[in-house]
Amino acid sequence: MKALTFKGKQTIDYESVAEPKIETATDVIVQIKMCAICGSDLHPYHEREKGLDHSTIMGHEFVGEVVEAGRNVRNIQIGMNVFSPFTTNCGACYYCQKGLTCRCARGQLFGWRQNGQGLHGGQAEYVRVPMADSTLAEIPSGITFEKALLLGDTFSTGYFCADMAEVTVDGVYVVVGCGPVGLMAIIAARELGGEKLYAIDSVVARLEKAKQFGAIPLDFSKQDVVNEILEATDGRGADAVMEVVGSESAGRSAYDLVRPGGIISTVGVHTEKNMTFSPIEAYDKNIVYKAGRCPARYYMEKLLPIVQQSDCRIAEIITDKMKLKDGSQAYNIFDKKLNGCLKIVLEV
Numbered sequence: 094m095k096a097l098t099f100k101g102k103q104t105i106d107y108e109s110v111a112e113p114k115i116e117t118a119t120d121v122i123v124q125i126k127m128c129a130i131c132g133s134d135l136h137p138y139h140e141r142e143k144g145l146d147h148s149t150i151m152g153h154e155f156v157g158e159v160v161e162a163g164r165n166v167r168n169i170q171i172g173m174n175v176f177s178p179f180t181t182n183c184g185a186c187y188y189c190q191k192g193l194t195c196r197c198a199r200g201q202l203f204g205w206r207q208n209g210q211g212l213h214g215g216q217a218e219y220v221r222v223p224m225a226d227s228t229l230a231e232i233p234s235g236i237t238f239e240k241a242l243l244l245g246d247t248f249s250t251g252y253f254c255a256d257m258a259e260v261t262v263d264g265v266y267v268v269v270g271c272g273p274v275g276l277m278a279i280i281a282a283r284e285l286g287g288e289k290l291y292a293i294d295s296v297v298a299r300l301e302k303a304k305q306f307g308a309i310p311l312d313f314s315k316q317d318v319v320n321e322i323l324e325a326t327d328g329r330g331a332d333a334v335m336e337v338v339g340s341e342s343a344g345r346s347a348y349d350l351v352r353p354g355g356i357i358s359t360v361g362v363h364t365e366k367n368m369t370f371s372p373i374e375a376y377d378k379n380i381v382y383k384a385g386r387c388p389a390r391y392y393m394e395k396l397l398p399i400v401q402q403s404d405c406r407i408a409e410i411i412t413d414k415m416k417l418k419d420g421s422q423a424y425n426i427f428d429k430k431l432n433g434c435l436k437i438v439l440e441v
Contacts, residue, residue, distance in 0.1 A: 096150045096217030097420040102140045103428075105151065105421045113213065113221035118165035121225040123175060125441045127238045128215045128417070129154040130427045131179075131246060132272060132339075133362045134204070138424060141364045146206045153179035153203035154246050155215030156238045157441075159229075168226045175229040176241035177222060178249070178389035179203055181212070184227030194390035199224065216420060218441055230393055233401070239408045239438065240400045243277070247436070248400070248407050249392035250360050251277025251337070255285055257358035257383040258333035262286040267322060267331040267350050268308065270338035271299035273410050273436045274360065278335045279306045280407060284399060291331070293318050293346070298433045306406065319349050330355060337361050344369035351380060359384045413437040 094112045097105050113122055131154055137145040156176045159169055169175065179202060182189055186198040194200070201223070204214025213220065222228055232241045251274045260266055260282045268275050268282070271294035282290055283306070292303035293311045300310035311318045322331055330352030336343050339361025347357045348370040357380055375382065399405060412435040415423045420439055427437050 094218040095417065096213075097152065097417065099137060099145055099149045099151055100147055103138060105138070105424045107418050107420050110148075110150065110217070112219055115161060115163050116221065117223060118163040119224050119226065120163045121159050121166055121169055121222050121229070122161040123155070123157040123177075123215075123220050123222055123229075124160045125155050125157040125215055125218055125220060126174075127156050127242055127438055127440055128152050129242055129436065129438045130216075130423060132274065134424075135428055136362055136364065138428065144207045146209065149204065149206040149211075150213035150215075150217050150220075151204050152214035152216030154242055155203075155220060156232065156241045156245070157220070159225075160219075162225070166225050169229050169231075174232045176232050176245050176393065177203070177215070177229050178393060179246045180389070181223050181228045182390045183224050189227070192388055192391040194388040195386040196388075216417065216439065218417070228390065233397065236397070236400060237408065239411055240405070242438065243407050243410075244393050244396060244400060246387070246389055247273050247410070248277045248281075248396060249389040250274050250387040251279075252281035252284075252392055252396060253387040254278045254335045254337060254358050254360045255281035255287070258282070258335050258356055260285040260287040260333065262288055264332035265289045265291075265322075265326050267291045267293060267334045268303070269293050269334060269336045269343050269346050269350070270361070271296065271303045272337065274337040275335075276302055276306060276410050276435075277407060278337060279303055279308045282335070283307045289325075291322060291325075296430065299435065302410070302435070313346075318346070322350050326352065329353070332356070333358060335359075339363045341365050341369050348374065348378075348380070351378070354379045354381075356381045356383060360387060410436045411438055415439055417441045
């Protein structure tokens, strides 16, 4: 089969690799119909996260059709169109039962192999999915592949961020970063009742999209965003800041923007060794800091009613559709945000 494989820093190859096979009785094989490039794929792409084996198949966002199933698979049937979270989940361990499916005791991240161990990803013609009954879900009738794809990571992560921010109708909220997850956090915050919502970025097209989704745009390259938020809150700061970038500067901005006693909710994949504010600063501001990987499997089906609404706009963040064979070029476009690129899906 053909797949996109990691070959080193900023090097993605489209090449022939062995097709996946059933390895345990609870596995299925999914024929990929559509996959996507995620912002977190850029961490290994730039080797900000060390250790990814060369020739690992990339990607953790995919939808497709089940074409083979292990003998103990009960709920997922051959011929079923399915969507997936970015990690596998057993559905039975302590963490799965608590809804923290991203920390499943047996879970693995798609598209991460280190020292020969781990799972290949979904930027390929086929992918093996372990623990299929508790990992995959059927795509309901009327849900497009694009929307199902976003449920498996991007929309779930944005909603998780807004959920941790404890958004209510009478608060003031800030989203730092208007990439795909940031825009999903805006939609989620509105769904949760947030009315006074600010969005910070410097890319004009992204700020315009944030405005369309119901946020007040602030361009940090042209405005003193901290002062803007202080003025809007009688000098207090935001009730919660949703930080989705995963950079040192974004982390510091979140601290500067939040009010005493407020919440910083961060889902950006940070690779720094230290926090951007000190323990004494956190103490002096009485902040609540919430961070971590989204339990996407928990949120996937919870968010289906939102996605099934005719006015659901999450798929508007998809700006580019390309073929899997053009994946190397797609990574370059996505990385450099060429031609206003926001989110790329790859059709297989």
